[in-house]
Amino acid sequence: MSFTRRQILGGLVGLGVVGLGAGGVRYWLGKPMFADTHDYELIAAPVDLELVAGHSTPAWGYNGQAPGMELRVRQGDWLRVRFVNQLEQDTTVHWHGIRLPLEMDGVPYLSQLPVKKGEYFDYRFLVKDAGSYWYHPHTSSSEQLGRGLVGPLIVEEREPSGFQHDHTLVLKTWHIDEEGAFTAFSVPREAAREGTRGRLTTINGKPTPTLELPSGQVVRLRLLNLDNTVTYRLNMPEADVRIYALDGHPVEPRPLGEEYWLGPGMRIDLALKVPEAGVELPLRNGPLRLATFKGLASEQPAGEWPAALPANPVPEPDLEKAETIGFNFEWSATLAKPNDKGPAKYWQINGQAWDISDKTCTDRPIATLKKDGHYIFELRNMAQYQHPIHLHGMAFKVISSNRRKIIPYFTDTFLLGKNETARVALVADNPGTWMFHCHVIDHMETGLMAAIAVV
Template identity: 35%
Template sequence: MTKSGAMLSRRAFLLAGATLGTGSVLAPSQTSEARVLPSAVASRTVALSAGEMDLHLLGPDKPATRIFAYDGEPFRLIRAKRGEQIEFTFDNHLSEGSTVHFHGIRMPNEYDGVPTLTQPVVQPGGRFVYRIPFNDPGTFFFHPHCDETGQVGRGLAGVMIVDDPRDPKFDAEHILCLKDWRLAEDGTYLAMSEPDGASKAGTYGATRTVNGVPTLDLKAPANSDVRVRILNLDSTRVMDIGVEGADAALIAIDGHALPPIPLDKLPDGIWRFGPAQRIDLHIRMPEAGKSVQIGDYRAADIYHFATLTAEPSDKRKRPFRALALPAAKLPQPDLKRAEQSTFTLQQATDAAVKETGLPPDDPLAKALIDSLCVGSTTYWAISQESWPTGDKRNVPPPLARMVEGKSYRVTIKNGTRYPHPVHLHGHAFAVIDSSSGRLPKHFADTVLVQPDETVDIAFVAASGDWVFHCHILEHMEAGMMGWFRVV
């Protein structure tokens, strides 16, 4: 059955009545899409559909692979202007249910794309309308939040760029989407998840691509300033990004500007990031005829995924000074008054899925998570609490209850032997400390927590039910996910 518009859940309706006054932004209806008051009317409408297409991932002379994509475009690119609000009409043309999560975007909770918690699954042939405000400039992306290992594993992800007229002028820009694929020699898929991978570092793909091809040969004017946006859209792989042959600086993390840091001032001259994380680099091109290589240096077999060749230009060679991006206007946490919480990332067993539930009068107490949106086995937990797996489909209690507008400092401890990129929906948080000392202070929506490392983040809580999870997709689906309730 086709549903037009975003259906506001009874949970959201009750919370809105309890916490929002007559000055609330949204005036919801339980029978139609949530209405936005005139001050927040969408500036335009964008059609977005999930479907299948063929792509020659193994090479032009090799068998094609049937991938998932939005609107028949691998890693579909959508650009918005800072301050825009866009109405996305999402149509699901897949043979299974799906949703859309706009990763890293601060938005009303009902459009967050998390099945059961914020919306129903959009069934095959179904429709859902999202109203997304783009108040923060930067590099973001969008993807499903149900059967992510399967759907993202087959390529269902798009790029969301929010342009800012305050940005400095670059001479060129390149967007690089990194993703591995689990492919057999005939182009068909291997199992997206294997127990040995799901219970450890994750199940890796052997076919590595950038923008759907093995490598990219790009061009830019000699001595010019190039902005390179790099997105880790893989389900599993942690990467060490480095640049050879040119001066380069890190100018944004997860879309948010930070004071430029020359790459050679970072530990080992690389930036380590996990699935779902993004970086923006400023690269100063060398003289004409010379080339710049961008690669992943984490493995002994370096993966140089892009080469930029300098073409003749009238630009003169000059000292490199990185161009700073304008800072986003983000809520600033008050660290002196912030309430402290600690969450430990752990390995677990099925016993970690406790029988404790929500209070009987909670609107979500009897809600069942769609069977497509839970994993089969529990391997992971957050502070001895695991997201349901297998036949346990009841929504668990929140990891924490918070108050809208209040500042929170959250310590994330990694008690495992594997790295975990931890993502908090609906917020841009400040990364304020790490036990390893390797992280600069910056804003992000996902932070990579290394084995035995402790990372402190802080944020101003926004109203809603927001999930908090590892973005190695198998880890999330095998229990390493919880949620915060903010009222």
């Protein structure tokens, strides 16, 4: 097993440090002095937030923000990010949903060594697919994501999309109390069930915000679920709104319908026809208001619905020659208590529970695929709780379910409902050992993760 060499950070010259303030260390995302080495600097450091009015929350953020600042790149270009760790913990950056080389995937002891405090790591990869993606650590995930180390990565289409207005909305529910202090990110009783829920839901770090949009225009809304646990039942009653992409990949535009279940790690791109000036439309999670969209007087002529977005260059699986592999996601009472040998294990895949403290787990992949082979994964949820199943390094096509009608689409994360069996297909075109796990973070950390090798 080989690692990308860690580099020691000799100083912060040219790293865009703004300075210190009463609210904590503040950084910014800027162009570096030496543009021949990287385009952006991304700095993980403590940052104080006011999530609850009048109270301070000791969060961790990227470049002085939590959630982190939006990164944008054009499809077909290289993304070059120098990541700097100013936390007391080791960390990495995983680029969720991006098809990239293994050494850039951000998994410690598999694709790279952890980045220690005062060190930097250069992430450089060609971005193949347009769409809405995100970045986060793959170390101490329940705490690091829970404290705010998440951020959006937007890959713009190679050619103009037809949308004149584009807004990113990051959904996150925080584990804090009424005074803004953090509560437990993972509680054993809840980790063995649906996952440990937070208390305060925000969009772009603000609870129930109002977003003013130009009336009469068709606006692109990118909704990203960057929560540890919560599945949002998104609905916009009385709105004229259509789905344009799921988890970064375009679909034939269609109405949002009654509601869409957006699990942790999942994204959806909507097009909203903004109502006349002064009219308000709610965005809801079930019956609960998440945000309000308000029409703002505009002198622009009424907007038209853009054409469907161009498909990403994902290889099409041949279902006739595909080999089928089954994966059972289940709870195991026999493994359900912590012991002195390692962390608790409440979940397993095909009878195997992942041990997050064991650095050698990746040496024992649960499946080995042939490079460029065609496969169907049969995903069986043997439990009463939902699991957003995420695959690193590749995209797969959802083709069927025993519980709902599926219009086939490509994705990297599929919300597997309780007692649901779904079939997804892929071409194993990216060599390496890739993580395969539930994106309810405390499910992942208590067993529901595996490695899949492509050789």
